[in-house]
Amino acid sequence: MDTCKILNPTQSEVNSMATKQKLPFIPLTESQQSAFCRTDENLLVKPLAEEFSAVVSWQDIPEKYHHMPGEELSTRISLARQELGEKLVILGHHYQRDEIVQFADFRGDSLKLSQQAAGQEKAEFIVFCGVHFMAETADILSASHQQVILPNITAGCSMADMARTDDVLDCWDDIQQILGDEKIIPITYMNSTAAIKSLCGKNNGIVCTSSNAKAVFEWAFERGNKVIFFPDQHLGRNTGLKLNIPIDQMLVWNPFKPMGGHDDEKIRDARVILWQGHCSVHTRFNVRQIEKARSEHPDINIIVHPECTMDVVEASDLDGSTEFIIDKINNAPPGSKWAVGTEISLVNRLSQENPDKLIFCLDSIVCPCSTMYRTHPAYLLWSLEKLLEGEVINQITVDEETAKYAKLALDRMLHEI
Ligand code: SF4
Secondary structure (H helix, E strand, O other): OOOOOEOOOOHHHHHHOOOOOOOOOOOOOHHHHOOOOEOOOOOOOOOHHHHHOOOOOOEOOOHHHOOOOHHHHHHHHHHHHHHHHHHEEEEEEOOOOHHHHOOOOEEEOHHHHHHHHHHOOOOOEEEEEOOHHHHHHHHHHOOOOOEEEOOOOOOOOHHHHOOOHHHHHHHHHHHHHHHOOOOEEEEEEOOOOHHHHHHHHHOOOEEEOOOOHHHHHHHHHOOOOEEEEEOOHHHHHHHHHHOOOOHHHEEEEOOOOHHHHOOHHHHHHOOEEEEOOOOOOHHHOOHHHHHHHHHHOOOOEEEEOOOOOHHHHHHOOEEOOHHHHHHHHHOOOOOOEEEEEOOHHHHHHHHHHOOOOEEEEOOOOEOOOOOHHHOOHHHHHHHHHHHHOOOOOOEOOOOHHHHHHHHHHHHHHHHHO
């Protein structure tokens, strides 16, 4: 059996790797967040050993994969994939590198991919090239004979990590005590742990994605007077504003302060309580970048993801989910110009696939999502070659009780919205 350790970890992080089911909590430092930013837009794959030299907290894998060049990795992944045949399905999130996406049987956002996974009955192994919460959702929605694998166990999501289960449970208890019988509906963004989805399922709540957040909020306000939204304050605030909820009726819950930093009266007066979380990729965009793009290209279309801050969304022409952005740009007329506020791997791919349009990222310093980026092709190859040897590595499973209520929250979104 191969050793399974994290590079540059604390001892407790190493110990936590003993379980193949739990994601070790590895906070991103600012230097790790920007370790892969480029100014020359060169995001081509480098051997794993070179990536490790940026002092990353990635899972270690056998030495033989460390120096393998990109071409060899690609050839061997193709061969392994062929050999595994219908037993295998590879899912690739839009924010993955091209060197991964080229092997994906399905490409999509987190919800679309989990639904695809659930529809692949012949597949025994679902290799999810995305991040941990996505693999959890795939496990919840897939059949019992299917095993979900996350090639690099440290591929988490910094936003999802900002809502730790204990903090969320404490917040929920505090709010219940203050509100008494008043009905508050918990909503969690797809980008959250199964435990938080489960809390929502148990308490008449629901899951949302960036494409249906407005409809989900409307659903919730038909059933309660207030909403609490985890973990992305920006998506929550942007959605509240679309429903004409005044900004002073939305408060931010800071998990590091008693009662989220508010007195009882403020909590009673609020219509929306927003968890203090954010996406480190989408909060890089700012209004100055939009002004610059407009001054250089007067006929530019600015399109951004609603995980961006409120002022960025307000200054843009369009905002919407990853699928919305892809759809808008793919169907735009030739010659149109687009400055895009979302993850760079997707923006680069859109630009390559639409050579008749001008498409560029709002941020000139090119920063991929550093946790999506952790799925280097060496990890994909390692996970597939292990399957050929009869071993399942990095299986993601959600315990039965958590899965039951998380599925309830997911099903409300899938069937009632
Ligand atoms: S882009 Fe943001 S929300 Fe998506 S996985 Fe990366 S950190 Fe998480």
